[in-house]
Amino acid sequence: MNELGQYYTESSFSDLLISFISNNNPKKVLELGVGKGSLLKAALQRWNNIDFIGADVDDDNISMLSNEFPNINFYLLNGLSSKLDSKLNLEINSIDVAICNPPYLYIDKNKEVNSIVYNAGLGKSTNYKRLTSDIVFMAQNLILLKSGGELGIILPDGLITSHEFEFFRKQILNNHLLLGIIELPDRIFKKTEAKTFILLIKKGNISKKSYRVPLIKADKDGLILDKIFITSDNLIRRMDYTYHKWQKSTPSLSGKSLGELNVKIQRGKYTKKELTMMNVDFIHTSDLYSNTSSELIFRKNKYENGVIAQKGDIVLSRVGKRCIGTFSIIKKGNVLISDCIYRIQTTEVIRKKIIDALNSDYGKKWMKAHSHGVCAKVISKTDLLNFRV
Ligand SMILES: C[S@@+](CC[C@H](N)C(=O)[O-])C[C@H]1O[C@@H](n2cnc3c(N)ncnc32)[C@H](O)[C@@H]1O
Known part of the structure; x- marks a missing residue:
């Protein structure tokens, strides 16, 4: 694994992510871990006159983008810092749209990251067996977004499908509004086989009732292949299209489970x-x-x-x-x-x-x-x- 998690998004998937943001006229758009600017370019194609704020820890990325886009503010910083708002000259609760493909790296729990995760409505770090940079990046975005602001973020399979992260999925459903999940095909990043999903979320718009969430499957060109709707209550166990599509289309065998049979x-x-x-x-x-x-x-x-x-x-x-x-x-x-x-x-x-x-x-x-x-x-x-x- 690359030590900065530098796996850059193909333009077809950046376009797909940006096309699913419902805000047609955002003013402030944030990208943490802006890389070589794939999501940024898709955002500039869709929205005119935005105030774009980009940040990355890699000097080369920031220099390259500053040359290419001299009118945009880019920041060289660590996205895991708890003082991100002041480092970016931003107020918390001020961003209209955040877009992100974060690094997927294990990080140590400490007071700083614990408070970031908690303040974003993602619960206590102690509830996570392991903490990863993608969760903290997601939390940073949520903190900087205004209430009702939208986040489109590319997340690894584990957060969406594994038992280990049921707590994470519960926090999203309890504290924010899940707008949809797009399942991306395998092997879309060079030099990694990571399976990924685009998660679309609205900050803080908590729905007391259960609601229908679109689960979408995209093909290798970033085109939509299929869409199903699943009620939010059923998304804690898993949030992926593949699993729910199977559940909908395949009647379960009527027999007992291996657990019930004491196997x-x-x-x-x-x-x-x-x-x-x-x-x-x-x-x-x-x-x-x-x-x-x-x-x-x-x-x-x-x-x-x-x-x-x-x-x-x-x-x-x-x-x-x-x-x-x-x-x-x-x-x-x-x-x-x-x-x-x-x-x-x-x-x-x-x-x-x-x-x-x-x-x-x-x-x-x-x-x-x-x-x-x-x-x-x-x-x-x-x-x-x-x-x-
Ligand atoms: C998966 S890449 C995605 C880049 C770009 N957003 C894209 O979609 O192509 C993650 C990016 O996060 C940056 N990064 C890694 N660790 C970081 C940190 N602690 N703070 C800020 N940026 C970081 C990497 O340099 C890289 O550019």
């Missing part, structure tokens, strides 16, 4: 590299080729207190791109599994139901809809326990 699911303990160094037999995702129940036989049982699959267990790929959801059944022997694999243990009757469900069209689509992740895709254990058979 035991455990993830392997060691990485592929560690297991290779231990010189033991193990199963990794590359041993599970397709969604068919090929039966694996293992005889060696030399192991080092890792997670061991044995006769009758289902072993399922939990991480990967193409292999996610592929599985097999252990026919004989004991074998260690890598940390990219789940071991599923249950009775013979339930095992047969699980295998049928995993092999069904429903099962394959379920895996696709429930896998998420910024780079490699992952199926979480919580989701898998909700799989119905």
Whole structure:
């Protein structure tokens, strides 16, 4: 990962983001992490006579843009500073529109960033297992926006889809008005596979009732492929088009979930590299080729207190791109599994139901809809326990 998170937006996606801002005549427009000016250029194409304020921590970006746009105020500064308003010569609550594609970097929690996140209505930092620069950039934008001001921001997959960030999604829905989410295709940034979304939000316009939010899917040219409406209450669990489209179009199997059936699911303990160094037999995702129940036989049982699959267990790929959801059944022997694999243990009757469900069209689509992740895709254990058979 580039240490300043410098992945620049293609003009088609900048145009898309700007086209979704409803304000036709903003006066003050802010961009934190302005980079090489992709969003700025799209904004200048749409709006005449705006007072544009751009900032970045990279000297080269600021010099380049200052030469190209001599009439615009650019600031060389750290966007994570709690004194951003005075550094930008701005009042808080003063910006009409903020646009942003922030860096996606882990940052340490400290008093400064804790207060930024809290003041923006995104809750306490202690509620976040990990804090990332994208959350703090989003918070800075919200603080500087006026009430009713709009933010269009490109965010990583985790904030939109993972269980870890349900708290974040709840804060948005409780304290602001969510105008829409646009799911962007994979691999739109050079040198990263990050999956991203455009989040459109109005500061502070809290709706007491639940409301309908458009979830939109865009193609690789930044054109809209489809749009569905989901009520805000249903967006805490996940906010992505793919998941909700699947939920709407696929009736769930009527059976019980793996959790209700007390199925035991455990993830392997060691990485592929560690297991290779231990010189033991193990199963990794590359041993599970397709969604068919090929039966694996293992005889060696030399192991080092890792997670061991044995006769009758289902072993399922939990991480990967193409292999996610592929599985097999252990026919004989004991074998260690890598940390990219789940071991599923249950009775013979339930095992047969699980295998049928995993092999069904429903099962394959379920895996696709429930896998998420910024780079490699992952199926979480919580989701898998909700799989119905
Ligand atoms: C993902 S790039 C996006 C750039 C541009 N907005 C775009 O859409 O192409 C993030 C930008 O944030 C800048 N950046 C990273 N850390 C920063 C910080 N702490 N304060 C201000 N800018 C920062 C990087 O230099 C980079 O230009």
